[in-house]
Amino acid sequence: MSDIATTTAESPARSPLAAEVARRRTFAIISHPDAGKTTLTEKLLLFGGAINLAGQVKAKGERRNTRSDWMKIERERGISVVTSVMTFEFEGLVFNLLDTPGHEDFSEDTYRTLTAVDSAVMVIDAAKGIEARTRKLFEVCRLRDIPIITFINKMDRESRDVFELLDEIEKTLALDTTPMTWPVGRGRDFLGTYDVVNGGVRLLEGGGAKTGAAQQIEIEELAKLSANLDVSAVKDELELVTAASKPFELAAFREGHLTPVYFGSALRNFGVGDLLEGLGKFAPEPRAQDSDQRKVEATDPRMSAFVFKIQANMDPNHRDRIAFARLCSGKLSRGMKAKLVRTGKSMPLSSPQFFFAQDRSVADEAFAGDVVGIPNHGTLRIGDTLTEGEDFNFVGVPSFAPEIVRRVRLTDAMKAKKLKEALQQMSEEGVVQVFRPRDGAPALVGVVGALQLDVLKARLDAEYSLPVEFEVSEFQLARWVSSEDRKKLDTFIAANTSSIADDVDGDPVYLARNEFYLGYTKERAEGIEFTNVKDVK
Numbered sequence: 001m002s003d004i005a006t007t008t009a010e011s012p013a014r015s016p017l018a019a020e021v022a023r024r025r026t027f028a029i030i031s032h033p034d035a036g037k038t039t040l041t042e043k044l045l046l047f048g049g050a051i052n053l054a055g056q057v058k059a060k061g062e063r064r065n066t067r068s069d070w071m072k073i074e075r076e077r078g079i080s081v082v083t084s085v086m087t088f089e090f091e092g093l094v095f096n097l098l099d100t101p102g103h104e105d106f107s108e109d110t111y112r113t114l115t116a117v118d119s120a121v122m123v124i125d126a127a128k129g130i131e132a133r134t135r136k137l138f139e140v141c142r143l144r145d146i147p148i149i150t151f152i153n154k155m156d157r158e159s160r161d162v163f164e165l166l167d168e169i170e171k172t173l174a175l176d177t178t179p180m181t182w183p184v185g186r187g188r189d190f191l192g193t194y195d196v197v198n199g200g201v202r203l204l205e206g207g208g209a210k211t212g213a214a215q216q217i218e219i220e221e222l223a224k225l226s227a228n229l230d231v232s233a234v235k236d237e238l239e240l241v242t243a244a245s246k247p248f249e250l251a252a253f254r255e256g257h258l259t260p261v262y263f264g265s266a267l268r269n270f271g272v273g274d275l276l277e278g279l280g281k282f283a284p285e286p287r288a289q290d291s292d293q294r295k296v297e298a299t300d301p302r303m304s305a306f307v308f309k310i311q312a313n314m315d316p317n318h319r320d321r322i323a324f325a326r327l328c329s330g331k332l333s334r335g336m337k338a339k340l341v342r343t344g345k346s347m348p349l350s351s352p353q354f355f356f357a358q359d360r361s362v363a364d365e366a367f368a369g370d371v372v373g374i375p376n377h378g379t380l381r382i383g384d385t386l387t388e389g390e391d392f393n394f395v396g397v398p399s400f401a402p403e404i405v406r407r408v409r410l411t412d413a414m415k416a417k418k419l420k421e422a423l424q425q426m427s428e429e430g431v432v433q434v435f436r437p438r439d440g441a442p443a444l445v446g447v448v449g450a451l452q453l454d455v456l457k458a459r460l461d462a463e464y465s466l467p468v469e470f471e472v473s474e475f476q477l478a479r480w481v482s483s484e485d486r487k488k489l490d491t492f493i494a495a496n497t498s499s500i501a502d503d504v505d506g507d508p509v510y511l512a513r514n515e516f517y518l519g520y521t522k523e524r525a526e527g528i529e530f531t532n533v534k535d536v537k
């Protein structure tokens with residue numbers, strides 16, 4: 001495995017920056033709740049040497065929870081609200097694992113996180129196959145051409161027929177599969193996996209070894225290990241698999257048409273090493289990112305980054321926030337100044353944070369592909385671009401039309417100004433979207449999932465002493481409106497003032513009572529575009 005870094009190198013004479021970029025793999029894990037994402041994350045960190053952390057990913061979350069009130073929601077419901085970043089090194093490569101909240105109420109966060117990765121691991125429960133949430137997240141990856149590596153988990157338990165599982169991936173996701181390993185024995189008789197590419201069987205026993213160097217044997221020796229195993233049937237099956245499988249093609253994988261498939265058990269730390277090796281070998285290096293001016297290559301020496309997530313500081317007494325920024329090009333050094341393109345102002349990056357799994361250390365430098373946490377007092381918003389002076393904005397960090405719209409009612413009317421400020425802040429953090437009606441009516445909040453409303457309520461109370469209630473509003477839907485023709489847009493807005501609101505960036509939004517009204521208005525609004533996804537600039 002030690003030759004990964006060199007085999008992916010294009011030329012030995014590359015610049016130090018290009019060499020740093022080449023050894024980065026920035027990825028996320030997508031799965032349906034309970035498929036084993038947390039367990040797999042722990043095991044991946046174990047490979048990265050963060051042994052003290054393995055088994056503590058959830059426990060660590062709980063420690064954090066005790067620090068602030070609003071995160072009680074997280075604890076009570078036993079779900080992870082916060083997206084975290086974990087960086088670990090293995091075999092000379094730097095892996096940045098961006099965790100995504102599994103609960104669907106936080107899908108906005110998850111989708112934005114997927115804008116910041118170059119590849120994804122799709123974890124499938126072998127007994128369940130493709131589940132609803134896996135499929136939804138897969139679709140987001142496909143939209144962005146993110147290549148997928150598949151890990152079929154829980155092979156130590158009763159599973160569905162393996163051929164059927166692959167067939168399901170191919171049919172429901174329209175994705176070719178190439179098994180890289182193949183399970184030998186099933187359920188309680190699961191012995192290990194056959195290496196389809198190089199031959200040989202790796203045994204489950206010993207699979208817990210940190211290096212992943214499980215004991216390897218020839219098929220003939222299997223008979224000695226399990227009386228239940230029909231070795232000739234296994235041989236026949238493996239012959240069939242080898243003959244019938246599509247060969248792995250790197251280009252097809254990188255374009256998102258083919259997924260290499262690994263089998264294992266995260267719980268028993270089996271197959272995780274193979275998966276990590278696959279990530280190192282096949283997953284792409286940090287890729288070029290689209291901006292409104294040009295494509296920005298990762299090896300471009302000028303630093304650039306975009307903010308895909310904001311997290312409030314755990315300490316409610318300090319309104320500090322951490323902006324999570326993905327570096328798209330160049331190198332970020334502590335203390336350097338960056339230009340915030342939205343405002344044109346320069347900001348010092350005095351204490352960017354790195355997220356090494358071993359300890360949360362203060363970074364001295366980070367490279368394209370890495371994610372850094374930038375503490376700030378509200379200067380940074382989701383979608384913001386930071387550069388070394390250039391004027392361009394990255395595109396593609398989306399906002400989604402809310403599925404639930406509510407009016408915020410203050411129990412103390414004297415605090416209206418404070419509420420306005422608080423809502424502004426919450427919307428900049430991406431907790432909720434805020435729409436301010438042009439006719440001066442009280443603000444509306446929009447969320448994709450109901451849980452976001454609970455978080456908003458708890459945080460307004462804990463951090464701003466603002467007790468609020470939510471009321472059903474006459475409006476149920478919100479769509480961004482735009483037009484090629486500025487005049488047409490102005491006319492439309494003037495004719496519909498009582499249904500127009502401004503979002504956090506001042507962009508106009510049309511509010512509708514229901515689908516019927518929306519359809520009715522759309523039909524009559526010639527030249528006006530209604531969209532339910534907005535690329536945050």
Ligand code: GDP
Pocket residue numbers: 031032033034035036037038039040102153154155156157264265266267268
């Ligand atoms: P998540 O919701 O996707 O993060 O799933 P978790 O990692 O929390 O796992 C859900 C449950 O499945 C837990 O009880 C795990 O112990 C169990 N689990 C995870 N991986 C495996 C596995 O490979 N084999 C078995 N038998 N159980 C597993």
